[in-house]
Amino acid sequence: xxxxxxxxxxxxxxxxxxxxxxxxxxxxxxxxxxxxxxxxxxxxxxxxxxxxxxxxxxxxxxxxxxxxxxxxxxxxxxxxxxxxxxxxxxxxxxxxxxxxxxxxxxxxxxxxxxxxxxxxxxxxxxxxxxxxxxxxxxxxxxxxxxxxxxxxxxxxxxxxxxxxxxxxxxxxxxxxxxxxxxxxxxxxxxxxxxxxxxxxxxxxxxxxxxxxxxxxxxxxxxxxxxxxxxxxxxxxxxxxxxxxxxxxxxxxxxxxxxxxxxxxxxxxxxxxxxxxxxxxxxxxxxxxxxxxxxxxxxxxxxxxxxxxxxxxxxxxxxxxxxxxxxxxxxxxxxxxxxxxxxxxxxxxxx
Amino acid sequence: xxxxxxxxxxxxxxxxxxxxxxxxxxxxxxxxxxxxxxxxxxxxxxxxxxxxxxxxxxxxxxxxxxxxxxxxxxxx
Numbered sequence: 001x002x003x004x005x006x007x008x009x010x011x012x013x014x015x016x017x018x019x020x021x022x023x024x025x026x027x028x029x030x031x032x033x034x035x036x037x038x039x040x041x042x043x044x045x046x047x048x049x050x051x052x053x054x055x056x057x058x059x060x061x062x063x064x065x066x067x068x069x070x071x072x073x074x075x076x077x078x079x080x081x082x083x084x085x086x087x088x089x090x091x092x093x094x095x096x097x098x099x100x101x102x103x104x105x106x107x108x109x110x111x112x113x114x115x116x117x118x119x120x121x122x123x124x125x126x127x128x129x130x131x132x133x134x135x136x137x138x139x140x141x142x143x144x145x146x147x148x149x150x151x152x153x154x155x156x157x158x159x160x161x162x163x164x165x166x167x168x169x170x171x172x173x174x175x176x177x178x179x180x181x182x183x184x185x186x187x188x189x190x191x192x193x194x195x196x197x198x199x200x201x202x203x204x205x206x207x208x209x210x211x212x213x214x215x216x217x218x219x220x221x222x223x224x225x226x227x228x229x230x231x232x233x234x235x236x237x238x239x240x241x242x243x244x245x246x247x248x249x250x251x252x253x254x255x256x257x258x259x260x261x262x263x264x265x266x267x268x269x270x271x272x273x274x275x276x277x278x279x280x281x282x283x284x285x286x287x288x289x290x291x292x293x294x295x296x297x298x299x300x301x302x303x304x305x306x307x308x309x310x311x312x313x314x315x316x317x318x319x320x321x322x323x324x325x326x327x328x329x330x331x332x333x334x335x336x337x338x339x340x341x342x343x344x345x346x347x348x349x350x
Numbered sequence: 351x352x353x354x355x356x357x358x359x360x361x362x363x364x365x366x367x368x369x370x371x372x373x374x375x376x377x378x379x380x381x382x383x384x385x386x387x388x389x390x391x392x393x394x395x396x397x398x399x400x401x402x403x404x405x406x407x408x409x410x411x412x413x414x415x416x417x418x419x420x421x422x423x424x425x426x
Contacts, residue, residue: 062352063382108375164378167371 006042006053006070023078027163028156030148030176034078045073048083049090049348058093060158062104063165067093067157072149075156079149079177084127085142087348088207089149092117095209095342096150102339106211107160110167113333114174115150116212116248118317120195121205123346124181131183133321135250136215136328147179150209174212183318186253188260194317197266198343205348210248210341211333219326224258230269233327234276242284242305243293245313246336250328252320270311278304293335315341351379355388365419366390367412369397389422391415 013019019036023029035041046053046069053070060067069090076089096103096115106113119129130140138144154160162168184193195206220232237247251259259269281300288295296305308314313336320326333339354366368376370392380388391412400408 063379065382159378159382163374165375167375 003043003046004052004054006039006046008042008070008074010039027161028078028152030152030155032176034152035080037074037077041077042070042073045076045081045083045086046070049086051090057090058097058153058157060103061097061099063159065158067153071157072153075152076145076149079152080141080145081149082127082141082145085146085149087346088117088119088123088127088142088146091344091346092146092150092207092209093153095207095344098342100340101209101342102211102334103158106333106339107154107158108165108167110169111213111333112168112170112172113211113213113339114172114178115147115154115209116174116330117147117150117179118194118208118248119146119179119181119205119346120184120193120208121200121346122203123205123348129181131181131319132253135180135320136178143179143181144177147174147177150179151175151177172212172214174215178212180250180319183253183320186256187318188256188264190263190265191256191259191316191318192266194315195343195345200343200345205346206343207346208341208343210246211339212248213331213333216329216331217326218329219252219255219324221254221325224261226259226262226264226269227272229255229258229325230272231276233329234273234278237273237277237307237329238279240277240307240331241288241293241335242279242296242307243309244307244331244335244337245309246315246332246340247308247313248315248317248330248332248341250317250319250330252324252326253318253322254325255327256318258325266316267311269316270308270314273314274306274308274311277307279307281305293337351376351388351390352383354390355380355383355385358385358388363420365416367393367416369393369395371395389419391419 013022020033023034051069055069056066057069057072058067076086127142129142159165182194196202200206218236220229281296281303284305285296351366354364357364373392
């Protein structure tokens with residue numbers, strides 16, 4: 001197909017090493033080396049998705065900064081992506097532009113959130129993503145570079161860096177990269193994959209993005225009984241502020257097998273944790289310091305306040321390795337009230 | 351900053367107040383919105399941990415500056 005000209009500035013450099021060092025000198029790197037985005041590679045990425053360089057793929061909603069397909073391609077290349085990953089990156093960026101994602105507030109405040117991406121459907125297998133052992137670890141190219149590409153776009157295109165707009169006090173290690181695939185094949189019989197719950201067909205591919213706060217790993221291997229396992233999970237959750245509208249939880253294969261054997265549905269797990277993950281109102285009130293919600297009134301001092309605003313606030317995903325009854329709890333920024341997860345179908349050019 | 355500049359562009363006199371660690375962000379946002387020399391009030395940090403008396407004192411000290419900016423015509 002005939003493509004428009006790419007418009008980014010050209011720099012001529014001798015050899016790969018000097019190009020990498022040049023990218024550092026321009027401030028384009030997150031600290032790790034980047035792949036120099038040559039014109040040839042940018043064209044290859046754009047041709048793979050059949051997009052023109054000037055196509056707008058994300059408009060930063062507050063400052064109005066426009067990110068084109070050309071810039072998205074350049075950052076994906078710098079992150080180390082292959083062209084086959086680019087449809088995932090583009091769908092994720094599109095989702096991040098959705099107002100409820102709250103890109104500005106969630107990425108530039110003085111707390112510390114990272115963009116986490118979850119990939120579902122056939123594309124995860126096609127590009128060989130990790131959904132299993134060492135799920136949140138380095139080692140898988142697609143997981144590592146798709147997550148990195150999203151953060152490089154924020155770094156280079158939306159001012160999500162300390163010398164521009166970022167005011168995070170500590171930040172978040174996930175800002176290097178935080179991307180997983182759901183392990184759909186280990187879901188118990190009555191559990192739907194995450195994207196299907198979001199209304200997409202099981203045969204479709206999708207990416208879900210959200211502003212992730214610090215993950216908390218917990219679990220209980222002392223019993224196959226879902227109640228025993230989930231009481232331990234509820235204990236870990238109970239120190240969180242009350243009334244979350246969204247919390248992500250990745251459940252490991254061992255625990256899913258126990259749930260499957262006991263015939264527990266997603267709804268059963270949600271209801272149990274809604275009832276059990278609670279904290280006394282007086283304890284919540286004495287340290288209440290959240291601007292998102294008013295403190296609980298004294299009349300609630302004797303009540304047990306739920307961490308989940310309602311059972312459905314808990315988003316359940318399958319993933320991780322065998323050999324440990326673990327879950328990874330990932331809270332959504334701002335209690336899921338001021339920022340929400342967004343799911344987008346990944347459309348591949350035919 | 352975004353709100354203040356947006357209101358100012360609609361002709362509504364506005365004063366933006368930030369605390370000192372946010373000066374860099376304020377300047378970046380002003381630049382992005384095309385009002386590089388937009389003036390604002392910068393207060394010492396921190397604010398959220400002050401008690402009522404200290405807040406009142408801070409307001410008394412900086413209110414003349416707020417008034418001055420409110421009555422000045424911004425360069426657009």
